Amino acid sequence: MKRVNFCLGRLALVLLALGIAGTAVAQAGAASQNGYRYYQIGNLDTPRPGKTEAAMLLMGGGDWAPEAFHWWVERAGHGRVVILRASGDDELQKELFNDVGGVTAVQTLVFDNRAAADDPEVLRVVRGADAIFIAGGDQARYIRFWKGTQLNDALNAHVRAGKPIGGTSAGLAILGAYAYGALDGGSVDSVSALGDPMGSEVTMDKDFLTMPFLSNVVTDTHFAKRDRLGRLIVFVARAARDSGKGDIVGIGVDEDTALCVEADGRARVYSLNGGYAWLVMPQRAAERLTDGASLEFTAIPVTGVGAGSRLHLDGFKVDNAAFTAVASVVDGELQLRPN
Known part of the structure; x- marks a missing residue:
């Protein structure tokens, strides 16, 4: 399998959307002018192996239990996973792709502001996911950046479509209908x-x-x-x-x-x-x-x-x-x- 692992901005996402995925387009890991950073590992051209099933992976933070992720990846049809976060970079996608394995590709979107949650290329990546995982960090940023946006709608649509979702730490904190928002900082x-x-x-x-x-x-x-x-x-x-x-x-x-x-x-x-x-x-x-x-x-x-x-x-x-x-x-x- 061809493996790519690089950080892309908006231009790279446009190229991927057009099917031009064979060339690595790299930009610095700093926040882009569009309010997000994008990382990818794996091959987006690989066919999705299986069918997705509805499932939720509710993690309490800390280290990953491999059995839980193997269970979740199976329900993702061993396809494409998208990781959402508002801090950090691509370390989780490396762990998921290299250590857990069993997926065709992992994409990570790191949000730096609210505008990115309505960006067409961001929404294209999210809508193409077989499974979505929300990383830890600060749930207040998730609420402020995502609530009431098109990304909010896309996440709910993903779940309605019977696809797996998961979250750890702050990513789990926002999955209940009621949430402690940590909005005071x-x-x-x-x-x-x-x-x-x-x-x-x-x-x-x-x-x-x-x-x-x-x-x-x-x-x-x-x-x-x-x-x-x-x-x-x-x-x-x-x-x-x-x-x-x-x-x-x-x-x-x-x-x-x-x-x-x-x-x-x-x-x-x-x-x-x-x-x-x-x-x-x-x-x-x-x-x-x-x-x-x-x-x-x-x-x-x-x-x-x-x-x-x-x-x-x-x-x-x-x-x-x-x-x-x-x-x-x-x-x-x-x-x-x-x-």
Whole structure:
């Protein structure tokens, strides 16, 4: 297979769109005047080997679990993957193409501003993807750069077409219908969120991406390592208040861990370190969620989904749970006890 690996700007994308892919057209890796950078590895002329299937790869950040990516690539029909990000460069596409393998090509778009999300050549690349992966970084940039753009529409259309999507860290943070946006420029910790759940540090967002089975979900990542159960409980309470719905569910995923969701909503965990997906399901409003006061929210069921578990997202039922527990927040202090 002919392999190319180069950084291109708008001119190269135009050439690729016209089918002139045999010549490497390179530009510097700095931000282009069009607000994005483009990288490619593999051969765009290679026929797509298989059929795509709907699937979601929900990663908690950290290192990749190879089994999870092999599963995802198979559902991409071993075809073309597009990686979207708003920082960094082409290191993920190299890892995916060279180490995971099994794809014809990987293209990366790195966004530097909002205008790029309406660029015709960017949209051409995204619409040609068999699978789309959203990298980590800063979810606030994704919301500010992509929400309400043609790229936003293209991402939702990709999912409706039954093609795989995935995200890690900040890329997972935006996949739920409700999201912690980190729009204040920081990353709120559990202690701060529990102490002031209505404060300016808890910046929530909604009505961005539309994923199957995640219409009432808010996600979080780097979960156990960064002690994020408390803040996810706050995110769930805020989403329930803002939406007026009592069925909001929180899904937290540990580092080096992936929750792989099939087209029918069945999901399993792959992890490098025995990590979990954490299911937070209060199914009601918080007892106290008011300006200037700490959170009061008791008797919240928490379920661990491990490698031997199966999660059914169509009803949020878990077979063979790794653990069950009950969380309570009293005067902003989190308590967790086994159930």
